[in-house]
Amino acid sequence: MSETLPAAMGPILGIETSCDETAAAVLDAEGRILAEAVFSQTEQHARYGGVVPEIAARAHLERLPPMLAQVMGQAGLAYRDLAAVAATAGPGLIGGLIVGATMGKGLAMARGLPFLAVNHLEAHALTARLPGLFPEPPAYPYLLLLLSGGHCQCVAVEGFGRYRRLGTTLDDAVGEAFDKSAKLLGLPWPGGPHLERLAAEGDADAVKLPRPMLGRPGCDFSFSGLKTAVAQAVGKGHRGADIAASFQASVAAVLADRARNALAMLPGATACVVAGGVAANQAVRAALSAALPLPLLAPPSRLCTDNAVMVAWAGLERLRAGERDGWEAAPRPRWPLDAPRP
Numbered sequence: 001m002s003e004t005l006p007a008a009m010g011p012i013l014g015i016e017t018s019c020d021e022t023a024a025a026v027l028d029a030e031g032r033i034l035a036e037a038v039f040s041q042t043e044q045h046a047r048y049g050g051v052v053p054e055i056a057a058r059a060h061l062e063r064l065p066p067m068l069a070q071v072m073g074q075a076g077l078a079y080r081d082l083a084a085v086a087a088t089a090g091p092g093l094i095g096g097l098i099v100g101a102t103m104g105k106g107l108a109m110a111r112g113l114p115f116l117a118v119n120h121l122e123a124h125a126l127t128a129r130l131p132g133l134f135p136e137p138p139a140y141p142y143l144l145l146l147l148s149g150g151h152c153q154c155v156a157v158e159g160f161g162r163y164r165r166l167g168t169t170l171d172d173a174v175g176e177a178f179d180k181s182a183k184l185l186g187l188p189w190p191g192g193p194h195l196e197r198l199a200a201e202g203d204a205d206a207v208k209l210p211r212p213m214l215g216r217p218g219c220d221f222s223f224s225g226l227k228t229a230v231a232q233a234v235g236k237g238h239r240g241a242d243i244a245a246s247f248q249a250s251v252a253a254v255l256a257d258r259a260r261n262a263l264a265m266l267p268g269a270t271a272c273v274v275a276g277g278v279a280a281n282q283a284v285r286a287a288l289s290a291a292l293p294l295p296l297l298a299p300p301s302r303l304c305t306d307n308a309v310m311v312a313w314a315g316l317e318r319l320r321a322g323e324r325d326g327w328e329a330a331p332r333p334r335w336p337l338d339a340p341r342p
Helices: 042-046 053-075 094-111 120-129 174-184 191-199 224-235 240-264 282-291 309-320
Strands: 012-016 021-027 033-040 084-090 115-119 142-147 152-159 162-168 272-275
Touching (some): 012 053, 012 094, 012 309, 021 309, 033 053, 042 053, 084 094, 084 120, 094 115, 115 120, 120 142, 120 152, 120 309, 142 240, 152 240, 162 240, 174 224, 174 240, 191 240, 191 282, 224 240
Parallel strands (some): 012 084, 084 115, 142 272
Antiparallel strands (some): 012 021, 021 033, 142 152, 152 162
């Protein structure tokens, strides 16, 4: 059943700077996207094989001001037209969080607007409710499968602001496992998309790789052993494309198994929502869709990776609920989704 949400007073600006994407977006009072922009810092970090926090923070500081002017211009708005400003305040790299949250807070303070300090994970959790993304937004409760470079979690989304973690990774996050395995295969950083392309050329049955936690109770994850098995397969001289295909198949099978168990722990769930960078992987999406008894809601790839549309939408949902944050709200490099708001 479609939910009718009260309208906010006007558009909202969202800012995302938690890692290595600088992003800004403007949504109208109903949540329609008026403008969005993302700058990826891949080139700046690729030579180091991973994100360098200091470089990321400097890039956010350089890119964010003109990007804000760009999206406001595309939306045809002045800052005085906004109803609020939302910015990611955690979790993430503290330098980038300080840049985005401070700039958002400054804009709000200068114009007397509400400021929303958004939990990045909550933004992922609520993305599927963005108007027009699906024929109907998922009704509560639903399962969130958060798959990224820094997180791998099964979360019960029981209502707005009510989240319960059902399972998490015991070691590496799934996106981290993709990147580390890609590095072992000699692929460029970030490795996930490159590994997916290489896997398309390989035979997923050619290399026998473990499927950690498969068939076990609960919905926790573990990927460090799989990464070690990839290193051993590389050392034995197996064809790179076959290793990539086998790795991807193992990950997809494990994720499907863990998601099935998580759904059994959430009676009454209406759907499974998948989010985070690994949610853009087509083999993972196909395995989840085939294995789960409920609809799989996978946002477009651009809204699975870090973006400001989801931040603005989470801010809008909080604004509608009568929430706002004080000027003392500080960025939090660690901010579990099921932790109380600061």
